[in-house]
Amino acid sequence: MFDNDSGNGAKAAADRHAYILERVSENGHVAVRDLALSTGVSEATIRRDLKQLAERNKLDLVYGGATAARTDHSLQARTERNANAKRIIGELAAQLIRDHEMLFVDSGTTCYEMRHILKQRKGLTLLLNSTRLAIELGQIPDANVILLAGQYRPERMDTVGPLAIHTIDQMRGYIAYIGADGLNQDFGISANEMQTAHLYQHVISNSRETILLADHTKFAAPSLFRIGDFDAVSKVVTDRDPGPEWRKYFEQNEIELVLPTHK
Amino acid sequence: MFDNDSGNGAKAAADRHAYILERVSENGHVAVRDLALSTGVSEATIRRDLKQLAERNKLDLVYGGATAARTDHSLQARTERNANAKRIIGELAAQLIRDHEMLFVDSGTTCYEMRHILKQRKGLTLLLNSTRLAIELGQIPDANVILLAGQYRPERMDTVGPLAIHTIDQMRGYIAYIGADGLNQDFGISANEMQTAHLYQHVISNSRETILLADHTKFAAPSLFRIGDFDAVSKVVTDRDPGPEWRKYFEQNEIELVLPTHK
DNA sequence: CATAATTGTGCAAGAGATCGCACATACCAT
DNA sequence: ATGGTATGTGCGATCTCTTGCACAATTATG
Numbered sequence A, B: 001m002f003d004n005d006s007g008n009g010a011k012a013a014a015d016r017h018a019y020i021l022e023r024v025s026e027n028g029h030v031a032v033r034d035l036a037l038s039t040g041v042s043e044a045t046i047r048r049d050l051k052q053l054a055e056r057n058k059l060d061l062v063y064g065g066a067t068a069a070r071t072d073h074s075l076q077a078r079t080e081r082n083a084n085a086k087r088i089i090g091e092l093a094a095q096l097i098r099d100h101e102m103l104f105v106d107s108g109t110t111c112y113e114m115r116h117i118l119k120q121r122k123g124l125t126l127l128l129n130s131t132r133l134a135i136e137l138g139q140i141p142d143a144n145v146i147l148l149a150g151q152y153r154p155e156r157m158d159t160v161g162p163l164a165i166h167t168i169d170q171m172r173g174y175i176a177y178i179g180a181d182g183l184n185q186d187f188g189i190s191a192n193e194m195q196t197a198h199l200y201q202h203v204i205s206n207s208r209e210t211i212l213l214a215d216h217t218k219f220a221a222p223s224l225f226r227i228g229d230f231d232a233v234s235k236v237v238t239d240r241d242p243g244p245e246w247r248k249y250f251e252q253n254e255i256e257l258v259l260p261t262h263k
Numbered sequence C: 001c002a003t004a005a006t007t008g009t010g011c012a013a014g015a016g017a018t019c020g021c022a023c024a025t026a027c028c029a030t
Numbered sequence D: 001a002t003g004g005t006a007t008g009t010g011c012g013a014t015c016t017c018t019t020g021c022a023c024a025a026t027t028a029t030g
Helices: A010-027 A032-039 A043-055 A074-080 A083-095 A131-137 A162-168 A194-206 A244-252 B010-027 B032-039 B043-055 B074-080 B083-095 B131-137 B162-168 B194-206 B244-252
Strands: A029-031 A059-062 A065-068 A102-105 A125-128 A144-147 A150-153 A158-160 A175-179 A182-184 A188-191 A209-213 A225-228 A233-237 A256-258 B029-031 B059-062 B065-068 B102-105 B125-128 B144-147 B150-153 B158-160 B175-179 B182-184 B188-191 B209-213 B225-228 B233-237 B256-258
Touching: A010 A029, A010 A032, A010 A043, A010 A059, A010 A065, A029 A032, A029 B059, A032 A043, A032 A065, A043 A059, A043 A065, A059 B029, A083 A209, A083 A233, A125 A131, A131 A144, A131 A158, A131 B131, A150 A162, A150 A194, A158 A162, A158 A194, A162 A194, A162 B162, A175 A194, A188 A194, A194 A225, A244 A256, B010 B029, B010 B032, B010 B043, B010 B059, B010 B065, B029 B032, B032 B043, B032 B065, B043 B059, B043 B065, B083 B209, B083 B233, B125 B131, B131 B144, B131 B158, B150 B162, B158 B162, B158 B194, B162 B194, B175 B194, B188 B194, B194 B225, B244 B256
Parallel strands: A102 A125, A102 A175, A125 A144, A175 A209, A209 A233, A233 A256, B102 B125, B102 B175, B125 B144, B175 B209, B209 B233, B233 B256
Antiparallel strands: A029 A065, A059 A065, A144 B150, A150 A158, A150 B144, A182 A188, A188 A225, B029 B065, B059 B065, B150 B158, B182 B188, B188 B225
């Protein structure tokens, strides 16, 4: 594998680093001992390599070797933020789902928290624009996962754009689960991001029923891009009582408010 | 997190196992020490848990903890088989690609080996039906990755079916890179699998140019499902000289044969 | 009902593996 | 020659693994 015993220089180190990253990204884990054997250098050198790579956040050190770096991407960061509220809402929303339903589930982090409960349902048809969710929910033995076409956005691991809209425009009769970024009684439902907002307009208008997921911080705080108004929404799932004004508004518009039981 | 100090039984262990699997699948790695702290049991118990889970192939043991199990799924197995030939062919085919081209790259394991070289190209537009490749190639800073819609097949991590065909039918002018399962002068190009074959029929007929990837075992061995004939194929990339008969055939049909340099 | 087998867990000691550091060596550039 | 960088080696300190044993709770058995 690595036969460059003589004439070394700065090149050998770079090659090793590339090789190490290759191995770690393929297997998820590498042992110092194995790397030393397969590269022909000493374990001390491998440790120095790993240290350098770890400083550059290319991997994570663990006892005995290293593992693939947990992505410090924005996706991960968003998953962390308000993680508890998102989890509560996601699981609460997933409780509403019965076997053999047809659903659209959005690519946001709140809906991602529905995955555990979704795995317990039988015979679901899942309409997704998230490769992350598709991989997760593809594990369900008898689920039928349909992906939307579109431009792939690596930082969100989803697809958007005209092709995505075109795909969803061919579907009807599903129940849409959507995590909104902002809820406002005048402005309606909104998202932080234009492409997403545009796609969800079509998702909602083609759906048989739309269920909104939003934690308490989303109430009364409109985001930049409007998705639509509350006409099509049949339920709103959230983690805290949004107050009498919202309760009244929902009642007038025949929207069911879903809250965690007690407390 | 784990407060069940008294009343034990078979339940606590199962809960811990679920918790451990959760952690390992989220982070890719867990340390014995951390698990012991967060579950409130001794490190010895955690080690016993990990051992059991490892025996069930739920995770892999590593010094100091455990990592997510490398999937022994069929996908992985196929990647292993003939890995060397696939890698040679994949890299060879990727050499043909220039900056700013528009490509379709299929979801098979041979084309997956194009990924390293593809990452060095600038301004590519990539038409994919593989979530695996999309995630991999989404890392390229200035690439434009377009995913086809369709039914998601977890064991191959790709999409097929009418929706996929419908998406590709809206595209023209790309160069298609396709890994065939069988090549036969009478039967033409074929695949092991019907859905794939059907999709690739459309991929090829809409492409500006089609380049076939096939290792030497694929020659003269037709697979079950016909994709099409050699009319649309402009190049065939393979790892060994397929013999004079094939060379003559390719020459007559104006197909360029691409082989590894020397040897 | 009492007793025994089973299971899950904690503790501790010894063996084994790993880490970090200091120092030595080889190579390259100035 | 001098200094810097990359690497190898040796060693003590630290960490981890295995193993055997004891205890508690549950379950099975007479």
